[in-house]
Amino acid sequence: MKVKIKVWRQKNQESKGGFKVYDSPELNSNMSFLEMLDVINEDLTDQGEEPIAFDHDCREGICGTCSLVIDGKPHGPHQGVATCQTYMRSFEDGDIITVEPFRADPFPIIKDLVVNRKPFDKIIQAGGFVTVRTGSAPDANAIPISKEVADTAMDAAACIGCGACVAACKNASAMLFVGAKVSQLNGLPQGQAEKDNRVLNMVAAMDEAGFGNCTNQYECSAVCPKLITHDFISQLNRDFVAATVRKSFKSKPSTAKL
Amino acid sequence: MNIVTALLKTSIGKKIIMALTGAVLIGFIIGHLVGNLQIFSDPEKINAYAHFLQGLGPALWLIRLFLLLCVGLHIWMAVLLWCENKKARSQSYTASHTIQASYASRTMKYSGFIVLAFILYHLAHFTVKATNPEYNEMMWTLADGTVVPDVHLMMVAGFSSLTVSLFYLISVGLLSFHLSHGFQSMFQSVGLRTETWGRALKVISIVLSLAYFAGNAVIPLSVLTGKVSRPDSSIEAVAESVSSHLNTPSG
Ligand code: HEM
Ligand code: FES
Numbered sequence: 001m002k003v004k005i006k007v008w009r010q011k012n013q014e015s016k017g018g019f020k021v022y023d024s025p026e027l028n029s030n031m032s033f034l035e036m037l038d039v040i041n042e043d044l045t046d047q048g049e050e051p052i053a054f055d056h057d058c059r060e061g062i063c064g065t066c067s068l069v070i071d072g073k074p075h076g077p078h079q080g081v082a083t084c085q086t087y088m089r090s091f092e093d094g095d096i097i098t099v100e101p102f103r104a105d106p107f108p109i110i111k112d113l114v115v116n117r118k119p120f121d122k123i124i125q126a127g128g129f130v131t132v133r134t135g136s137a138p139d140a141n142a143i144p145i146s147k148e149v150a151d152t153a154m155d156a157a158a159c160i161g162c163g164a165c166v167a168a169c170k171n172a173s174a175m176l177f178v179g180a181k182v183s184q185l186n187g188l189p190q191g192q193a194e195k196d197n198r199v200l201n202m203v204a205a206m207d208e209a210g211f212g213n214c215t216n217q218y219e220c221s222a223v224c225p226k227l228i229t230h231d232f233i234s235q236l237n238r239d240f241v242a243a244t245v246r247k248s249f250k251s252k253p254s255t256a257k258l
Numbered sequence: 259m260n261i262v263t264a265l266l267k268t269s270i271g272k273k274i275i276m277a278l279t280g281a282v283l284i285g286f287i288i289g290h291l292v293g294n295l296q297i298f299s300d301p302e303k304i305n306a307y308a309h310f311l312q313g314l315g316p317a318l319w320l321i322r323l324f325l326l327l328c329v330g331l332h333i334w335m336a337v338l339l340w341c342e343n344k345k346a347r348s349q350s351y352t353a354s355h356t357i358q359a360s361y362a363s364r365t366m367k368y369s370g371f372i373v374l375a376f377i378l379y380h381l382a383h384f385t386v387k388a389t390n391p392e393y394n395e396m397m398w399t400l401a402d403g404t405v406v407p408d409v410h411l412m413m414v415a416g417f418s419s420l421t422v423s424l425f426y427l428i429s430v431g432l433l434s435f436h437l438s439h440g441f442q443s444m445f446q447s448v449g450l451r452t453e454t455w456g457r458a459l460k461v462i463s464i465v466l467s468l469a470y471f472a473g474n475a476v477i478p479l480s481v482l483t484g485k486v487s488r489p490d491s492s493i494e495a496v497a498e499s500v501s502s503h504l505n506t507p508s509g
Contacts, residue, residue: 171346171347203268203269204268212346214447216447219357231451244264244271
């Protein structure tokens with residue numbers, strides 16, 4: 001099979017980008033979407049043209065590095081599948097496929113299809129952790145956790161932080177990502193000590209980065225390669241309300257006044 | 259961070275203001291509709307009810323101020339959120355794509371602003387009576403002898419105009435549309451929606467909006483079709499009194 005790709009080319013963050021159309025060479029329909037880009041890039045290199053820059057790493061759907069908006073949908077046509085796990089057999093011979101970078105002002109374009117997703121790291125640094133003593137590993141199952149709580153935390157932890165939720169959201173909101181990361185730890189016994197600070201700090205980091213606001217349209221969960229549910233956004237809102245109310249009325253230790 | 263800054267300064271806080279003010283407005287519009295449905299009873303009923311509301315005095319003004327505050331906050335937050343959202347994606351996609359965002363959810367700002375225009379017209383029409391000064395002449399004598407504004411006659415006279423009725427129908431239609439997303443959305447915004455009852459919530463939201471629309475639509479439709487009417491003499495009496503005012507220099 002052969003396809004045409006209409007792809008976004010942009011030299012760097014400052015320059016103005018635009019679309020270019022390229023013909024693929026003959027493809028095997030079992031090639032992945034990224035392999036299709038690889039072979040087009042080989043052709044481009046042979047012709048002395050700059051290859052198309054795109055993000056990828058594991059190519060097995062677990063690292064969250066690949067991105068791309070394919071025909072308007074982040075991670076391509078399927079549900080619950082990352083770009084790296086999308087195959088050419090999902091397209092028709094002769095298709096013209098539009099490939100754009102994730103578009104959100106907090107994710108500036110570095111080059112072509114590569115965007116800077118550093119704001120996600122900043123959000124994690126603001127509270128996406130549990131502070132523990134390092135040293136010898138604790139006994140397994142020393143802390144009792146109900147199966148339901150563990151499973152829900154696992155559902156949230158499935159987030160690979162790719163940013164497709166931001167890319168799909170009509171408002172470029174990061175609520176699904178933040179919801180998953182907050183809920184994953186806030187639900188577990190180990191996360192309780194820092195629960196309120198976690199949600200307040202992570203939301204502050206999210207706002208600081210300039211993401212948009214959630215309007216409850218759920219485009220995020222619809223494109224999530226890990227099918228993270230927007231129940232975690234509701235949970236985030238609830239935790240935020242509870243933390244704000246508690247913070248506003250709770251008496252503070254004397255050291256906090258120093 | 260205290261509650262006020264959390265509400266006004268954070269993304270989630272602003273959404274919570276939208277939801278809480280939205281909830282107050284929903285409570286109001288449902289109460290308002292139930293009050294209006296008294297038009298299907300004797301004119302005495304709705305006129306006495308309107309008189310009772312007018313008689314609340316300072317309490318009425320407190321309620322009005324509170325509603326104004328809610329509408330003001332709702333619109334202020336809508337505009338703020340909208341601007342922030344536009345700023346978060348200054349370059350839009352070439353291929354537009356929607357998977358599950360409802361049409362109502364994508365047009366909230368448009369339905370909202372048209373509803374605002376309608377609210378202003380509605381206040382000018384029936385509350386201030388600026389559009390129809392002759393409504394000031396419409397009076398009704400209650401069973402106890404008190405002379406009060408004839409709200410029933412105002413409604414009949416207002417909705418006898420096809421244009422006015424159509425405008426009301428379209429506006430409450432848009433408001434119902436606004437609610438079909440707004441009602442379910444507010445539960446998510448305050449963290450009360452989950453997948454466990456999300457489907458039920460969606461159904462409740464749509465049924466509520468349809469019921470709200472039907473309840474409102476039946477009023478102008480009943481007037482237009484003559485199901486709710488007044489003896490011609492009461493309308494003529496007003497017309498005469500207005501023209502006699504206009505003819506006397508002092509009036
Ligand atoms: C009686 C009148 C109104 C009622 C009952 C009402 C009700 C609601 C409700 C319940 C929501 C959902 C809040 C949430 O998502 O948490 C909402 C959202 C919204 N309303 Fe209204 N509203 C009214 C008037 C208006 C007006 C006049 C505007 C004009 C600007 C407006 C603009 C919006 C917008 C833009 C949203 C979307 C917010 C979002 O999804 O983030 N509304 N409304
Ligand atoms: S490249 Fe790792 S998830 Fe796609």
